[in-house]
Amino acid sequence: MEREQRKLTASEQKRKLQFDKLSAQLVADGYKRYDxxxxxxxxxxxxxxxxxxxxxxxxxxxxxxxxxxxxxGSFKELLLFVAVTVACVFVHEGIHGLVWAICCRSFKAISFGIIVRTLTPTAPAPDL
Ligand SMILES: [Zn+2]
Known part of the structure; x- marks a missing residue:
């Protein structure tokens, strides 16, 4: 069954194109592709x-x-808790980006974003 695909941003479309190109090359070289x-x-x-x-x-x-x-706890403490939680989300994605940067030895290809439909912050794999 075909999965419903969300509309990709321009940056995501570019990354997907590069991924598909590399994937096709690897399959042509004899590798097997698993989704x-x-x-x-x-x-x-x-x-x-x-x-x-x-x-x-x-x-x-x-x-x-x-x-x-x-x-x-006071309302101020609740706000602090929410602020720290949100900050931790950014730190979490920053760690993803840092690891990607270390693995590809460059920060240039790292990008961050949010999938609006699901409010999901992302630090996607770098452009290849
Ligand atoms: Zn994560």
Whole structure:
């Protein structure tokens, strides 16, 4: 069954073209190609399922250490928590970009973006 493809940005189209070209070259050289991509929505659900037990453990440890009084945080602390969480998303994607840059020995090819439909930040593989 053919997967529904989202509309790619110009940069993504360029990367896909380069990927398809390299892929065709490798197949022509005798390599076998396997499509191991996973739909972003499916990945989000899998990530949630994998993450939930760890969140449960963290919450249990938090209450074990702080008791119920740990919940009387102010609105300012809640905003700080949200801000730190958002900052961690950027740090996470930055680590992806850093690893890509180290692997291809260049920062020039690294780009960052957001898939708007799923609000997914990305640090895609560099242009080849
Ligand atoms: Zn990641």
């Amino acid at each position: 191991l991509t996973v739909d972003i929505v499916k990945v989000s659900f899998i990530a949630l399922a994998v993450m939930l037990p760890f969140v449960g453990i963290a919450v249990a440890l938090y209450f074990a250490v702080n008791g119920a009084q740990g919940l009387n």
